[in-house]
Amino acid sequence: MMCLLALLITVFFYTPVSAQRFSKKALSDEELVKKMPGFKNGFATVNGVKLHYVAGGTGKALVLLPGWPETWWSYSKIMPALASKYHVIAIDYRGMGTSDKPAEGYDKKTIAGDIYGLLHQLGYEKAFIAGHDIGAQVAFSVAANHSELVEKLIIMDVPHPDESFAAVLMLPALGTPTDKLDPARPFLWWFAFNQMRGLPEDLLEGRFEMAQKYIFHYLLADDRSIGPFDRAVYANAYNTRDAIRAGNGWYQAFSKDIADYKTYEKLTMPVLGIGGPGYDWLRFTLPNKTTDLKIEKIENSGHFIAEEQPETVIRDILQFLN
Structure with a gap:
């Protein structure tokens, strides 16, 4: 709880530095994609929502879905290697990055419909689907x-919301660290904070990197794994009221997601779970809804496995898809 109190108190006295260090142009998708030879930005309107994606490489489609509080850029360390084998498509789904931020539709089933529609617009009837964090929930959905679209599925560090999400403790147990994650005793305070409507926007508009600072420090094994430029990219993406509202919408939809999950049959395609601190969470939940499952543990990593241990994640993905 001290993390949340510190955030609420400190944010009013905090002056962002990312905007001073890096220009808006340097943080734009147009400039970011220049750092990714062979990749291009793309836009498509699906279900009335304009979606941004970055694509490159040749071969079967491999879709990458990011998590909160990040964007497609979170996969920048692994995209080039994956593109040597596949046509990689990293998608900012509704509410993320430069994609539209409508008033509704943030449940994972609706977002999954957007992904399905986008891939069909791009001419794909089959694809490998991978996701991290909120993106993993979308990938599962x-x-x-x-199911006819998904040849193989990759879930990274977070499962689809089920009834266990509704039982997340909002008070840390005695002795639970609140500055660095203990996987055995997680304190997921932002699950509650992101349920609020209006308050996060009032607190964080123009200074999202304050919340980002606490999230990254809590969830990273080594804070240096996500550097100042990358943090500026993400803070810039979430700094507006609409971006904060939309990102929180993914969390506010958890109750709907849990209800949808209860109706899903077991998945029959091959599924790979890749977990850092979320390894045991995946090991506990994924067998309930899969028939062909493999789970790999990423050692020496926090939650953001594609940025903290990119070579290991690349290896695990390529071995699974091959």
Whole structure:
């Protein structure tokens, strides 16, 4: 709880530095994609929502879905290697990055419909689908609702919301660290904070990197794994009221997601779970909804495994898809 209190108190006296260090142009998708040879920005309107994606490489489609509080850029360390084998498509789904931020539709089933529609617009009837964090929940929902599309599924560090999400403790148990994650005793305070409507926007508009600072410090094994430029990219993406509202919408939809999850049959395609601190969470939940499952543990990593241990994640993905 001290993390949340510190955030609420400190944020009013905090002056962002990312905007001073890096220009808006340097943080734009147009400039970011220049750092990714062979990749291009793309936009498509699906279900009335304009979606941004970055694509490159040749071969079968490999879709990468990011998590909160990040964007497609979170996969920048692994995209080039994956693109040597596949046509990689990293998608900012509704509410993320430069994609539209409508008033509703943030449940994972609706977002999965967007992904399905986008891939069909791009001419794909089959794809490998991978996701991290909120993106992992969307990836699972794509597989559950559009199984004919998904050849193989990769879930990274967070499962789809189930009834265990509703039982997350909002008070840390005695002795639970609140500055660095203990996987055996997680303190997921932002699950509650992101349920609020209006308050996060009032507190964090123009200074999202304050919340980002606490999230990254809590969830990273080594804070240096996500550097100042990367943090500026993400803070810039979430600094507006609409971006904060939309990102929180993914959390506010958890109750709907839990209800949808209860209706899903077991997945029949091959599924890979890749977990850092979320390894045991995946090991506990994924067998309940899969028939062909493999789970790998990422050692020496916090939650953001593609940025903290990119070579290991690349290896695990390529071995699974091959």
